[in-house]
Amino acid sequence: MCGIAGWLDWQRDMTGHAAVVSRMAETLALRGPDGAGVWSAPRIALGHRRLAVIDVDHGHQPMAVRATDDDREQAVVSFSGEIHNFRELRTELTAKGHRFRTGTDTEVLLAAHREWGETAVTRFAGMFAYALWDIAQETLWLARDPLGVKPLYYAEQPSGVIFGSEPKALFASGQVAAEVDAEGLVDVFTVAAKRPGDAVFRTMREVKPGHIVRCDRRGAHEQRYWQVRSAPHEDDIPTTVARVRELLGRAVTEQVHADVPLGALLSGGIDSSAITALGAGALSAAGLDPLATYSVDFAGSEEEFSADALHDSRDAPFVQAVVGHLGTKHTEVLVEPAALLEESRTTLRARDVPGVGDLDVSLYLLFREVRRHLTVALSGEGADDAFGGYPWFLSETKQPTDNFPWSAGVQDRNAVLSAQLRPHLDLHARLDARYREALSEVPRLEGETGTDRRMREVYYLQLTRFLPFLLDRKDRMSMANGLEVRVPFCDHRLVDYVWNVPWQVKRLGDQEKGLLRSAVEDLLPAEVVHRPKSGFPVGKGSAYLDSVRAAVSDMISDSGSPAMELLDATTLRAMVDNKDWFNGSFTPPPILPRALQLDSWLRDYQVRVVL
Known part of the structure; x- marks a missing residue:
């Protein structure tokens, strides 16, 4: 999955600061344990830490593309993530005369930029972030995938920009301070209300999902290249079900390709079970070994489990049903509750900002065990957000809250704040302002009213505020173990299609994610297909x-x-x-x-x- 670091400066000779950029990249060593590199020129230095997944022997970065006539370097990139449709793009680019020295998606990215310029990013399907330096144009491009699966931060300086996959890389430059203001504290004290582009620290920004940032002598300029677009959904129900199956199947088939061990995370819910079933089928069709699957549970949970709004039942019985049905090679990771507090500082270092307690640690411990066996794992993140799996979706159809739906029932947010802080920070007022700002962004459908109008708002809030919170957690906890976690439900082609499917169709059979369940019901045991939503296990020992x-x-x-x-x-x-x-x-x-x-x-x- 890799780590990116770099420094563009119009007044410094960056060839003399390569050691600084190397130090920045070193802070990301857990993201990329398989190799390191630095490329420098008078105006810029790019650093990289590599997690080798595709063409393990020939993917060293930063990677440059050269002119065909005089072998001069034209562009160089530090790239993190995966372009899942790179094989298709490679075929297209080869037909246009491009030649490739490696089998990597990184080299395809460079060729695509050479062919199509900055619009190349619109052709990529995947989870990625990259920093690409166009040598002739003296322009740096910072890009991030449509849903924001992979992170990329930057800090504008008086004479340039410093950037990296995580805040710690920017701090290592010695030019960026760890400062937080009232808006940053909102992100610390609340969950899933961060505005796109905010980075908690007042000294930096995050490249927004679906955006590319052009950095030149005039400064840094954001450009949006992707967003969901509203339009009437004209497919009937059978066609819609078939289309969801097709799009999800394509995403999983693209994502089971790796030159290192690959498996799937399995909770026994419909999301992870669907991914597992499709992944197992793709491997079987290719004549490969059975898919390896992993689940997590807490020691003593069988005796101490209690249901709540987000946890309907224990995972273990449903996991075993899927394993028995598909014949996967399964391992259960048992987490001792005492370890949850012991590893809290570990997860803090992974995030660089306060996280969500045992929810972070349990995921980190799961990934640590999975990494002993795998380098790549498939996960079901994004299904609840695209298809409407959380309980607040239904609640909003009955009694709209006019707030972030997952915040329903929260009483006095300010009670936890000290007397010194309260005059400077009213969490309720700031969250309301953020909510209104988010509503102003919703791509409306002309003539849509009532429940349909509100549900379009809820799905937008979910995709742009709640899902980024989940993806950020997933990225940090996995990459702190050098594990690449792929999320097929976040394929933007699938999200594009499902976005315009009416709420009633998404809730086929009067069950949450009924559309998804219908699309994969032939692959799984009935008790799994109809299992109600149950969230990631939490530590209550x-x-x-x-x-x-x-x-x-x-x-x-x-x-x-x-x-x-x-x-x-x-x-x-x-x-x-x-x-x-x-x-x-x-x-x-x-x-x-x-x-x-x-x-x-x-x-x-x-x-x-x-x-």
Whole structure:
């Protein structure tokens, strides 16, 4: 999957700063454990860390493309991710006269830019981010895939721009400070409300999903190249079901190709089970070994599991049903609850910002075990967002909230804020402003009213605010283990089609994701096809809960705690004593573990709060 780092400066000779860019890239070593490289020229230095997945022996980066007549370098790229349709593009480019030295998608990317310029990005289907330097034009292009699966950050400087796959790479330049303002604190204290392009730190930006940023002597200029577009859906139901199956099947078939061990993450829900079934079928058709699958559970969950709004049932029985039906080679990863707090700082370093507590750690531990066996894993992320799987979708049809739907039931957000912080930060007011801003972006369909109009809004909020939160978590936890996780449901061709399918059709059979279930029902056991939505397992073991309470109590008593300058001690003590961590109808990530990460973040990153 790889890591990108670089520095463009119009006033420095960057050939003398290659060591700095190498240091920036080194911070991303976990993303790319298989190789490192730096390319420099007077105006720019590009760094790279490689995770070898395709053409393992010949994909060294940064990679350059040369002129056919005099062998001069024309462009160079540092690329992260995968272009899943690169084989198709390679065939097209070969017919146009391009020649290839490797079997990589990186070289196809370079040839595509040589053929089509910056519009080449519109032809890519995949999950990617890249920094491409056009030598003749002295122009840097920073691009990110349509759904934002792969990250890319940048910080404009007085004489250029510094960029990288994660904030830590920018900090390593020595030119970018770890500062957070009130808007950044909104992202710290809330979940899934970050505006596209925001990066928590006030000193940097994130390349927006579906955007390419042109960096030249005039500065950095964003250009959108992809967005969902609203239009009447004219296919009947059988045609719609067949089209979803076709598009999803194509995405999975493209994504099972790898020159390293590949498997799938399996929860026993319809999303991961559909991916597993299609992936197993693609491997079988190619005469390859059975698909390897992995699931996660918590030790003691059988005795301590309790259902809630996002967790209907334990995964294990449904996982076994899929494994038995498809004949996959399965491994269950059992997480000890005590490890959830122990590894909290590990996941903080992976994110560079406070995360979501045990939800991060359990995913990190799953990926750590999977990485012992695989380099690439397929995952079901994106299905709930495109097809309407979360419980708030149905709730919004009955009683619209006029807010981010996953925030329903949240009461006093500001209660957790210290008295010093509250005059500078009203979380309710800022979230409402962000919600209104998001609504103003929705691509409306003329004449759409009532439930259909509201559901188009909900799907847009989901794709542009909630899904990026999930994808960011998935990327950081997987890449901290050097594991590439591919997400077929985030193929923009599938998202484009499903976007305009009416809510009633997406809910065929009066069940969430009924359209998806109909598209794959012939591949899976009936109990899996009709299993209600159940979210990723969370840690509720008593030993873990007690350890978090004790740690928060210690933090409250610590006169040197930087977090307690931002947090209200009385509110936290009440949460510890009353054992009430949750706030809202849909059980958002609990506050106490996030408070501990806030304290570690402020200490470890020496964050300066600017209000």
